[in-house]
Amino acid sequence: MTLTQQAEAPRTAAAVEGRRRAPVRLGTTGIIYLALVAILVIGTVLVAADGDNLLAERNIVDMLTRSSVLGFIAIGQTLVILCRSLDLSVGYVAALSSLVGATTMDGDPARVPLGIAAALGVAAAVGLVNGLVITKLKVNAFIATLGVALIIRGYLDTEYKGPAGSVPDSFQNFGYTRIGVVPLSTAVMLAVAVAGIVLLRRTRTGYRMFAVGGNDEVARLSGLRTDRTVIVAHVLCSMTAGAAGLLLASRFSTGVAAQIYSAGYDLDSIAAVVLGGTLLMGGRGGIAGTIAGVLILAVLDTVFRLLQIDPFFRDVLRGAIIIVAVALYARRQIDRHAVRARFGKHGRAAGGQDAPRPVIPEARA
Amino acid sequence: MSHPATSPARTNRSAAVGRSALDLFAGGSGTVFALLIVVLVAITFLNPSFAEPPSLMAFLRNAAPLIVLAIGQYFVIVSGEFDLSVGSLVGAQVVIAAKLIDGEESRTWGVIALMLVFGLLVGLVNGLVTTLLRVPSFITTLGMLLILAGAVRLWTGGAPTGALSDSFRQWGRTGIDMPVVRQLPYALLIAIALGVAAVLLMRAPYGRTLLATGDNPTAAAFAGVRVWRVRTLAFVLSSLMATLAAILIGGFAGVSAQVGQGLEFTAITAVVLGGVVLGGGRGWVVAAMAGALTYQALERLFTQLDMPTTARPALQGVIIIAAVAYAARSRGHRPPPPAPAETANDPVPERVG
Known part of the structure; x- marks a missing residue:
């Protein structure tokens, strides 16, 4: 990264801090973490002005707990979006697997592994259907996953009129145990995230996902089985949604449908x-x-x-913040668009998490 | 395909007409008309009174708002974008109308004008954020969905207040009294008028530019198209159509906090059912309208079959996937139509030879 490009970075407090800290280039991921820090700092100041402490233990626990369910789903969604696909069925898959898991366990601690396996298996099957419909029937991912979501919804609404099944206490611990300030569920989510990062940066499947998402046709002409890659991504995405469903089941201590699928996890x-x-x-x-x-x-x-901001006003703020944030990234991507090397010196994929690795500056120098 | 822009050779039109009969069951835009006919016949078979003019008119009146929404969504989709904000825009507009009119007849037209201005603004923001700030339209309109839904509930405190006036409600509710059909709904007339206008617009330079932009924005930009302007106008058209649909829905269904919820997905589904390709550049606006009609007809068929309400989404999902898969399959097998027409009509080699 050259000095001129660094000078073009947004002149916010966060960026200034980043320039000091990073003699190597500051990738998109770095910017996002700086944004996270900035939001934490601003949030702490605002909350402190209100006479409370954002960084108090219970608030940190609250933040981490909130992030675990969406975290699971978003990890899978990342894989799918990297392949230039999309999954709108994740909320329904989570609802389905919470019910399958809870009814299989049925309050019996011995059946916990079976329940987990059943829930993840059903989720994987849905992902397989998504992937096959998209690749073999050539239905646009938006419509395919929306259609599958409707099918699951019809099944859930017909089969389950209310909460069903029950989760044994040993599995409820998954939702409520904490290690220090970190809830167990968040720790598991982070472990899955690390596994996903390894998948994307160190395995062939991961490289193929970048290749297929970058240009499906070129990937195909290079001899990749593009269909298989997209199917794998969809199976993994549904399985992380299934994991989120299991986590929700352990928190609710039973399987529920409408409460999960109407929570807007897809969008x-x-x-x-x-x-x-x-x-x-x-x-x-x-x-x-x-x-x-x-x-x-x-x-x-x-x-x-x-x-204590009005919940309706939260939606407004959320919407505005999402648009503004993405608009800011888009500016950066215009500045330095196609010249970025997708592959580093040693033929490794560098298009992924590019922030912490010094390979790219060498390759570009 | 029977689309005007994909068959540039006017001399080939007669051949195209001959082919269009086959096209009906061969996929692409044609699939939706075939499906519509099948569904309508099935409903009539189950309930012969459906084919009587009055009940047919009632059905069309119910379908009109979705048709209008599908026209708007068509412009955005064919330009290569999405508009997820139409559902919450419909909800917002209905709530705004109820709150501002508050039962006073005299305010009706003023409020309708205000709604159109508001729709225009929403579309302008969607379009400019997407094109100038380069935010993917999926995110822009998703953000707009959150903002509109939140703002309206914030403004009304969760429960909409006020009432619509009769002169506002007539557009979605009543019609012109006539002998055979008993009542020709205004909603249907509005939908037809907007459909005709949309067809004319798609044949005008703007429509062709819009298709070219959706097909390949880079090529369109090199050809001198101001892509950002074309796309922004598409978003504005979509929001204006959503506003008109809100007037019809408000008149027909009344005011509640749930109005418009999920309509964005219904509208996109209807357009895609009409063979319009997500990603832009291909599709016919009339087929998109037929897609909306088919969607409504399917719902009606499910009612007729006494299917439990809970199972309906499942069947809808199957039909949508099947219809799109069928259309995609046929599209893949067809040879590219413009190529032979282009060489046959190219005057240069003839003059030289």
């Missing part, structure tokens, strides 16, 4: 992914950014709650 997860710097058109981005996006949304929610 929220897409917003978090895009807020995290992943291009909606695919091929660029990563899970580290997505986690920052999820945390930003969680911090905002907590700040709004502490400031």
Whole structure:
């Protein structure tokens, strides 16, 4: 990254701080984490002015707890969006797997592993259907996943009139245990995020996802089985949504449908992914950014709650913040659009989480 | 395909007409008309009184708002974008109308004018943020959805107040009394008028530019199209159509906090059912309107079949996926139509040879 490009970075307090801290280039992911820090600082000041402490233990726990469900879903959504696809069925998959998990467990601690397996298996099957409809029947992802969502909704509304099944106490711990200030569910979510980052940066499947999202036709002509890559992404996405469903089941201590699928996880997860710097058109981005996006949304929610802002006004602010944030990234992407090398010196994919790695400056120097 | 812009050779039109009969069941834009006919026949078979003019008119009146919304969404989708804000815009407009009119007849026209201005502004913001600030339209309009929904509930405190005047409600409710059909709904007339206007617009330079932009914005920009202006206008048209749909829906269904919820997905589904390709550049506005009509007809068919309300979404999902998959399959097998027409009409080689 050259000095002139650094000078073009937005002249906010966060960017100034970033310039001092980072002698190497500051990637999109770095910017997002700086934005997260900036929002935390602003939030702390605002909350302090209101006579409360945002960084008190219970508030941090609140923020992390809020982020875990959306975090799971957004991790999967990132993989799908990287492949230039989209999944609008995640909320319904979460509802379905919460019910499948809770009814399979049926209050029996011995059946917990079976319940988890059943829920994730059903979720994976839905993901497989999504992927097959998109790749083999060539239905646009928007319509395909919307259609599958409607199908699941019809099934749920017909089969389950209310909460069903019950979760044994041992599994409820998943929703409520904490390690220090970090809830167990958040820790698991972060572990899944790390696994996802490794998948994207260190495995062939991950590289293929970037390739397919970057240019499907070129990837196909290069000999990649593009269909298979998209299907894998959809299966993984549904499985993380299934994990979110299990977490919700453990919090509700039973399986529920309408409460989960009407919570807007589908659009929220897409917003978090895009807020995290992943291009909606695919091929660029990563899970580290997505986690920052999820945390930003969680911090905002907590700040709004502490400031006792009208819940309806929260929606307005949320909408405005999402648009403004994405507009700011878009400016950066215009500044330095196509010249970025997608692959580093050693043939490694560098289009992903590019912030912490010094490979790119070497490659460009 | 029977679309005007995809068959530039006017001499080939007769051949195109001959082919269009086959097109009906061959996928693309044609699929939706075939599906519509099948569904309508099925409803009539189950309930012969459906085909009587009065009940047909009632059905069309119910379908009119979605048709209007589909026209608006068509402009945005064919330009390569999305508009997720129409549902909450409809809700906002209905609530605004009720609150400002508050039952006073004299305020009706003033408030309708104000609603149109508000719709114009929303569309302008959607369009400018998407084009000039380069925010993906999915995010822009999603943000707009949150903002509008939140703002309206904030303004009304969660429960809409006020009332609509009769002269406001007549557009969605009543019609011109006539002998055969008993009543020709205004809503239907408005939908037809807007449909005709949309067809004319798509044949005008703007429409062709819009299609070119959706097909390949870079090429369109090199050809001298001001892409941002074309797309922004598409968003404005979509918001204006949503405003008109809100007038019809408000008149027909009345005021509640739930008005318009989920309509954005219904409108997009209707347009896609009409064979319009998400991503832009291909599709016919009349087919999009037929898609909306088909969607309503399907709902009616489910009612007729006494299907439990809870199971309906499932069947809807299956039909939508099947229809789009069918259209996609046929599109893949068709040879590119403009190529032979282009060479046959190209005057240069003939003069030289």
